[in-house]
Amino acid sequence: MIVRIWEARVAPKLVGDFCAVIQSEMLPQLAGLDGYLGGELLRSLPDSTHRVLVITRWRDEEALKAYAGPMWAKRPVWSDTEQTYLTHPPEVSHFSVISRP
Numbered sequence: 001m002i003v004r005i006w007e008a009r010v011a012p013k014l015v016g017d018f019c020a021v022i023q024s025e026m027l028p029q030l031a032g033l034d035g036y037l038g039g040e041l042l043r044s045l046p047d048s049t050h051r052v053l054v055i056t057r058w059r060d061e062e063a064l065k066a067y068a069g070p071m072w073a074k075r076p077v078w079s080d081t082e083q084t085y086l087t088h089p090p091e092v093s094h095f096s097v098i099s100r101p
Contacts (some may be wrong), residue, residue, distance in 0.1 A: 001037065001097050002064060006054040015050050018085040019043055020031040022054060035063020039081075041098075046069060051060055051085075064094075 022041050030036045039056035058064045064072040071078045076092040 002058045002061065003095045003097060004058060004064065004068075005093050005095070006056070006078075006090055007092070008078075008082075009087050009088040010052050010085050011087050012050045012052050014085045015043060015052065018052060018082070021081065021085070022052070026054070026079075033063070033067055035059035035066065040071050071096070087093045 005060040008018075017052040019041060027039060027041065028090065035058050037057040037059060039054060042055065044051040058067070061072075068075065068077050073094060074092070078086075078090050082090075
């Protein structure tokens with residue numbers, strides 16, 4: 001399993017709206033993809049840096065390639081709609097699961 005962390009910095013007044021878009025549009029689209037094992041949406045605390053994380057779990061590298069393309073390890077995926085909320089281009093990182101609770 002590969003855990004993909006997509007991180008974005010969002011304009012302070014738009015964080016709530018951005019999270020609503022991710023919840024209603026992006027996460028449901030992922031649910032139908034082969035190899036997608038689930039995910040969650042995290043928002044930094046209100047007094048923080050207005051960061052949003054989308055943490056997704058994928059069966060393997062092939063599933064990630066099918067979703068994000070051949071540059072999956074370096075290139076984040078985002079839409080033009082999402083771009084209007086961001087103050088900085090998103091970043092992406094990947095992790096192996098070592099243990100689970």
